[in-house]
Amino acid sequence: MPALNRTHDPALTSWLASAQAPGCDFPIQNLPFGVFRRSGEGADADGDDEDSDPSQAGFRGGVAIGDQIVDLAAAAAVLDDEASDAAWACAGPTLNRFMALGPAAWSALRAGLSAALATGSEHEEALRRCLVPQSEAEMGLPATIGDYTDFYSSIDHATNIGRLFRPDNPLLPNYRWIPIGYHGRSSSIAVSPESFPRPRGQQRPGEDGVPGFGPSTRMDYELELGIFVGPGNERGRPIPLDRAEDHVFGLCLLNDWSARDLQAWEYQPLGPFLGKSFATTVSPWIVTMEALAPYRRPFTRPEGDPQPLPYLDSEQNRAEGGIDVCLEAWLHTRAQRDDDLPPSRLSRGSYRHAYWTAAQLVTHHAVNGCNLRPGDLLATGTLSGPKPGMQGALIEITRGGKDPIDLPNGESRSFLEDGDTVTLRAWCEAEGAARIGFGQATGTVLPALPLG
Numbered sequence: 503m504p505a506l507n508r509t510h511d512p513a514l515t516s517w518l519a520s521a522q523a524p525g526c527d528f529p530i531q532n533l534p535f536g537v538f539r540r541s542g543e544g545a546d547a548d549g550d551d552e553d554s555d556p557s558q559a560g561f562r563g564g565v566a567i568g569d570q571i572v573d574l575a576a577a578a579a580v581l582d583d584e585a586s587d588a589a590w591a592c593a594g595p596t597l598n599r600f601m602a603l604g605p606a607a608w609s610a611l612r613a614g615l616s617a618a619l620a621t622g623s624e625h626e627e628a629l630r631r632c633l634v635p636q637s638e639a640e641m642g643l644p645a646t647i648g649d650y651t652d653f654y655s656s657i658d659h660a661t662n663i664g665r666l667f668r669p670d671n672p673l674l675p676n677y678r679w680i681p682i683g684y685h686g687r688s689s690s691i692a693v694s695p696e697s698f699p700r701p702r703g704q705q706r707p708g709e710d711g712v713p714g715f716g717p718s719t720r721m722d723y724e725l726e727l728g729i730f731v732g733p734g735n736e737r738g739r740p741i742p743l744d745r746a747e748d749h750v751f752g753l754c755l756l757n758d759w760s761a762r763d764l765q766a767w768e769y770q771p772l773g774p775f776l777g778k779s780f781a782t783t784v785s786p787w788i789v790t791m792e793a794l795a796p797y798r799r800p801f802t803r804p805e806g807d808p809q810p811l812p813y814l815d816s817e818q819n820r821a822e823g824g825i826d827v828c829l830e831a832w833l834h835t836r837a838q839r840d841d842d843l844p845p846s847r848l849s850r851g852s853y854r855h856a857y858w859t860a861a862q863l864v865t866h867h868a869v870n871g872c873n874l875r876p877g878d879l880l881a882t883g884t885l886s887g888p889k890p891g892m893q894g895a896l897i898e899i900t901r902g903g904k905d906p907i908d909l910p911n912g913e914s915r916s917f918l919e920d921g922d923t924v925t926l927r928a929w930c931e932a933e934g935a936a937r938i939g940f941g942q943a944t945g946t947v948l949p950a951l952p953l954g
Contacts, residue, residue: 503747503822504605504792509533509616512936516619517626518633520568527929527939528566530619533612534787534940535597535752538564538571538639561642563592563600566787566941567619569636576632577615580625585614596646597788601732601751602876608732608751609792641786643693644754645730645877650691650782651867652726652758652774652881653683657857659886662898678808681858681866683883686758687779691879693786694755694943700920700950701780703764717950718761718777720903721918725831725894725926727853728756728784729860729880737873743816746861747791749874753827753860755785755926755943756881762897762917784879785926785943796935799824799854813869814862823859827940828852829885829928831894835913836921845925846909848899851892853885920949 508514509531515522516530528534543560564571578589588611591600600607618625654660657677664672676682692698700721705714732751735741741749758778765777801823809815829852834845858866863880884894893899896917900906903916918924923946929939 503798503818504609504795506795507613509612509792510796510935512934514616515621516567517621517623518568518570518619520570521619523568525937526568527941528568529936529938530567530616531936532789532793532938533565533567533615534789534793535563535565535592535600536644536786536788537561537596537642538634539642540634541638541640543640558595558642561595563594563597564634565615566636570633571636571639572615572619572629573632573634577618577629580628580632581611581614581618584610595642596644596877598645598877601645601730602734604733605748605792608790612790612792641693643691643784644786644788647688647691647877647879648875649878650686650688650881651683651879652686652778652883653681653858653863654883655681655856655858655863656882656884656886656894658855658888658892659884659894659898662886662893666897666902679811681863683863683867684773686774686782686881688879690779691782691784694783694945696781696783696944697946697948698759698781699948701761701764701776702950702953703761703776704767705763706767713767718763719917720762721947722760722762722896723831723918723924724758724760724884725829725849725851726756726758726884727827727882727928728754729863729882730754730788731864731874731878731880732876734875734878735868735873738871740871741865741868743814743861743865744818746864749864750791750860752788752790753794753940754788755928755940757783757924757926757943757945758881758884759783759945760895781945783943783945785941787941789938789940793938794825794930797826797930797932798822799826801859810862814865819859819861823861824854824856825860825930826852826854826932827928827930829894830926832925832927833909833915834923834925835909835919837913838909838911839923841911843911845923848896848907849891849893851885851887851894853882855887855892856882856885918947920947922947
């Protein structure tokens with residue numbers, strides 16, 4: 503796991519004034535990675551090259567600092583040695599090549615950028631020419647995501663959901679022993695902000711025994727974190743727990759939108775399918791594991807719960823496997839926007855309550871010999887906490903729709919309606935460390951498209 507170094511110094515400042523703005527998500531201690539292009543840069547791409555994708559024209563790697571983006575392809579000529587080599591790996595339209603290089607290259611580029619962006623740097627004038635305002639940029643998916651796996655790592659979420667269907671036995675016996683997950687659909691993952699049509703599908707049969715069909719009436723969000731894989735593993739070769747984070751590039755926000763009525767009808771016996779595969783939203787910026795080092799926490803289990811099996815247990819994981827990431831979900835309805843009213847906060851929790859760590863998810867995923875690849879995405883599953891107000895999905899907050907929430911403008915919600923916008927936010931703060939943020943993941947539910 504990454505150790506603290508001079509890039510984490512809370513007293514470190516940047517010559518870029520916006521990096522010191524109160525509440526800034528992207529101070530010099532953060533330096534998250536993404537891909538971007540100037541707005542309109544790809545509009546004239548003709549795609550004549552049979553290997554080119556016009557939709558990817560102009561995208562390249564960048565790092566967020568204050569309200570700006572460091573263009574890494576341009577900055578490579580400014581940085582020194584290892585940092586320059588690593589920056590060149592970010593020059594393409596995705597970060598997969600850079601992700602594959604591993605922790606040494608990631609750390610070298612982070613250190614080089616930190617020094618070049620710091621107050622008093624001799625590179626200030628040259629690096630200023632490599633900046634692009636975030637307000638003038640279009641963000642893309644940070645990586646080509648070959649595979650996507652969604653886990654179920656919050657015991658509070660699993661218990662709350664279980665109580666809706668099995669009040670006397672909410673938690674299945676395997677949950678405390680094995681990280682539960684399913685393989686999702688990578689083709690429908692999109693970067694924030696996005697809008698998508700309400701999905702259609704089958705719902706549970708009525709009294710006549712015939713399934714219903716139509717647009718989902720129980721649309722929900724899920725407040726999660728995404729885990730981007732760095733270097734992969736050979737097929738057949740497991741990843742030891744204490745080496746798992748060598749294979750983790752960083753974390754992002756993730757909204758695993760869910761059509762609860764479609765899901766309820768289809769999930770037995772093989773699990774989620776159309777109720778999940780229509781949309782997944784990720785935030786544009788990936789916060790590296792090195793940036794998260796100051797916010798590490800011990801990983802503990804509730805008293806009386808079994809300890810993980812040996813392959814999922816280690817002194818290192820117990821000492822600092824947890825990460826304290828504050829998480830919020832906000833709802834902005836169409837009526838609120840029309841009346842210039844602020845959004846309503848739905849929940850606030852923390853990743854520190856997760857029952858399984860990021861390292862355990864990676865190790866378990868590969869223990870059977872499954873080969874992970876650079877750019878693969880793992881999701882934590884809905885992150886809920888043990889107290890009221892910490893639930894990460896409407897199905898929990900409203901107890902399956904039975905207890906609608908009242909909004910300040912007089913509206914109420916059991917599930918999401920057309921025009922509703924959900925925004926996820928996350929940040930880390932700790933004594934003796936700077937506050938860093940993840941930006942946000944925003945998505946809007948549009949009316950269902952007609953068939954045909």
